[in-house]
Amino acid sequence: MANSPSGDSVTDRIVRILETFTPTRTVQTASDIGRRAGLPPSTAHRVVGDLVDAGLLDRDPEGRVRVGLRLWELATRSSHALRVRQAALPAMERVQARVREHTQLAILEQDEALFLERLSHPQAGANITRIAGRLPLHAASSGLVLLAFGGPELQERILAGPLRRVSPSTPTDPGALRRTLAEVRRLGHAIAPGYIEEVSTGVAVPVRDRAGRAIAALSVVLPREAPTAPAVEELRRAARDVETALAAPA
Amino acid sequence: MANSPSGDSVTDRIVRILETFTPTRTVQTASDIGRRAGLPPSTAHRVVGDLVDAGLLDRDPEGRVRVGLRLWELATRSSHALRVRQAALPAMERVQARVREHTQLAILEQDEALFLERLSHPQAGANITRIAGRLPLHAASSGLVLLAFGGPELQERILAGPLRRVSPSTPTDPGALRRTLAEVRRLGHAIAPGYIEEVSTGVAVPVRDRAGRAIAALSVVLPREAPTAPAVEELRRAARDVETALAAPA
DNA sequence: TCCCAGTTCCCGTTCAATGGGAAAACTGCG
DNA sequence: CGCAGTTTTCCCATTGAACGGGAACTGGGA
Numbered sequence: 001m002a003n004s005p006s007g008d009s010v011t012d013r014i015v016r017i018l019e020t021f022t023p024t025r026t027v028q029t030a031s032d033i034g035r036r037a038g039l040p041p042s043t044a045h046r047v048v049g050d051l052v053d054a055g056l057l058d059r060d061p062e063g064r065v066r067v068g069l070r071l072w073e074l075a076t077r078s079s080h081a082l083r084v085r086q087a088a089l090p091a092m093e094r095v096q097a098r099v100r101e102h103t104q105l106a107i108l109e110q111d112e113a114l115f116l117e118r119l120s121h122p123q124a125g126a127n128i129t130r131i132a133g134r135l136p137l138h139a140a141s142s143g144l145v146l147l148a149f150g151g152p153e154l155q156e157r158i159l160a161g162p163l164r165r166v167s168p169s170t171p172t173d174p175g176a177l178r179r180t181l182a183e184v185r186r187l188g189h190a191i192a193p194g195y196i197e198e199v200s201t202g203v204a205v206p207v208r209d210r211a212g213r214a215i216a217a218l219s220v221v222l223p224r225e226a227p228t229a230p231a232v233e234e235l236r237r238a239a240r241d242v243e244t245a246l247a248a249p250a
Numbered sequence: 251m252a253n254s255p256s257g258d259s260v261t262d263r264i265v266r267i268l269e270t271f272t273p274t275r276t277v278q279t280a281s282d283i284g285r286r287a288g289l290p291p292s293t294a295h296r297v298v299g300d301l302v303d304a305g306l307l308d309r310d311p312e313g314r315v316r317v318g319l320r321l322w323e324l325a326t327r328s329s330h331a332l333r334v335r336q337a338a339l340p341a342m343e344r345v346q347a348r349v350r351e352h353t354q355l356a357i358l359e360q361d362e363a364l365f366l367e368r369l370s371h372p373q374a375g376a377n378i379t380r381i382a383g384r385l386p387l388h389a390a391s392s393g394l395v396l397l398a399f400g401g402p403e404l405q406e407r408i409l410a411g412p413l414r415r416v417s418p419s420t421p422t423d424p425g426a427l428r429r430t431l432a433e434v435r436r437l438g439h440a441i442a443p444g445y446i447e448e449v450s451t452g453v454a455v456p457v458r459d460r461a462g463r464a465i466a467a468l469s470v471v472l473p474r475e476a477p478t479a480p481a482v483e484e485l486r487r488a489a490r491d492v493e494t495a496l497a498a499p500a
Numbered sequence: 501t502c503c504c505a506g507t508t509c510c511c512g513t514t515c516a517a518t519g520g521g522a523a524a525a526c527t528g529c530g
Numbered sequence: 531c532g533c534a535g536t537t538t539t540c541c542c543a544t545t546g547a548a549c550g551g552g553a554a555c556t557g558g559g560a
Binding site for chain 1 (some may be wrong): 542547548549550
């Protein structure tokens with residue numbers, strides 16, 4: 001727009017500003033935001049002010065800025081994420097109650113696993129997965145099933161790399177990953193020992209559409225050496241329930 | 251901006267476009283959006299295209315436009331709504347398991363009750379509350395506790411009206427509402443028979459901060475003539491748990 | 501008190517955004 | 531299949547919302 005050497009659009013700037021908020025940086029000043037979004041101070045203050053006026057950001061009298069509830073509301077009330085999550089929640093609760101571990105729901109978004117829900121279990125171990133957080137497909141059990149039961153173009157794209165290392169157990173060799181995906185397809189589930197945390201094993205099953213493609217992944221996080229078969233069975237049953245719920249008319 | 255008789259800002263237009271998506275209108279064409287947002291067809295198509303490019307909207311090859319998952323992700327990952335909901339979910343699950351009814355979590359937003367979570371119960375009755383949906387404060391049990399345990403300026407603002415009627419049972423007389431609020435404060439909970447559905451009673455308790463102000467409301471939806479005391483007790487316990495969880499360092 | 505960083509506000513400048521309109525594409529109906 | 535109406539894409543002259551430097555103000559820390 002006018003008088004800017006950068007040629008950015010307003011829309012792109014808004015997105016850049018929103019991207020400066022993260023799960024661990026939920027409060028910022030306008031100056032912080034401007035620095036992180038690469039905006040001149042005057043512009044940062046002005047645009048943040050506009051977003052506050054529009055309800056997308058929220059600012060308190062001390063100048064602390066947060067993502068606005070109005071944005072959450074608009075983003076959530078009609079979103080596919082809410083629909084999938086609501087379809088899955090009862091089944092996930094049953095899995096969590098029986099397996100007594102963290103239970104997660106992820107979908108494919110921009111070639112990554114995006115987590116829509118995570119039911120914590122108080123006695124279960126730590127896990128870095130967050131709601132509205134992402135992981136590379138190759139680096140987590142959820143991602144493996146989304147990938148293995150995704151389209152061939154997706155698989156080729158991911159296998160073309162780079163396969164970033166998230167932990168010492170992350171598969172980074174395309175050949176090895178290709179074999180892992182074949183095994184996931186054969187078994188109908190993924191086991192990922194130590195992929196995220198050394199002390200844990202991720203177990204995931206796909207939630208599939210009529211064509212057999214994965215539309216979501218259900219997973220639990222077990223202790224590293226725990227038996228996986230009971231969890232797989234619970235997850236399978238849950239995935240069937242979610243598939244049924246998602247196939248029902250709205 | 252340039253050449254527009256309307257004088258709208260880009261930000262306001264983006265918000266207007268997002269507002270055209272509702273829980274019952276999750277899919278639209280660009281032309282639909284433009285009509286509803288009051289934009290000329292060319293502009294509608296262009297702005298929707300920009301938002302799709304930015305990930306805020308999502309468009310399929312058939313031109314069906316939805317709210318984008320990227321928007322959901324950015325709005326959710328650092329939002330206060332997620333934080334409150336995550337603090338409350340375990341307690342809500344316990345309420346739901348024991349009371350065996352729909353269980354809800356709401357907060358105050360722009361002088362209305364905004365619902366952050368709603369755990370459905372399969373055998374429970376219908377209820378119109380939606381996640382990321384709103385209700386007037388005076389017209390629901392959740393709203394009553396948010397109002398009764400809110401600030402005096404809030405109460406005066408709401409009591410100044412208009413008190414819109416949502417159902418035949420909605421209190422629309424300021425005097426009566428004032429007395430109801432005093433009763434809610436005295437009791438420490440709200441009972442709202444028939445406020446939303448003739449066949450149901452809403453029961454809500456406040457989740458309070460150190461100063462005693464309501465920061466959220468926990469509620470259940472009971473059959474109209476069901477006893478309320480057991481639910482109140484469960485909700486109270488749950489509210490204490492949520493207060494503890496919210497007071498803990500992140 | 502001084503210094504520094506953040507914030508607010510002003511204002512000349514300007515280009516991203518605008519929307520009318522034409523053409524192409526699509527859809528639904530007879 | 532043809533037709534009418536609608537949607538979508540694309541072009542382009544126009545322009546005012548958006549820009550950001552800079553001055554003044556504010557608040558916090560040493």
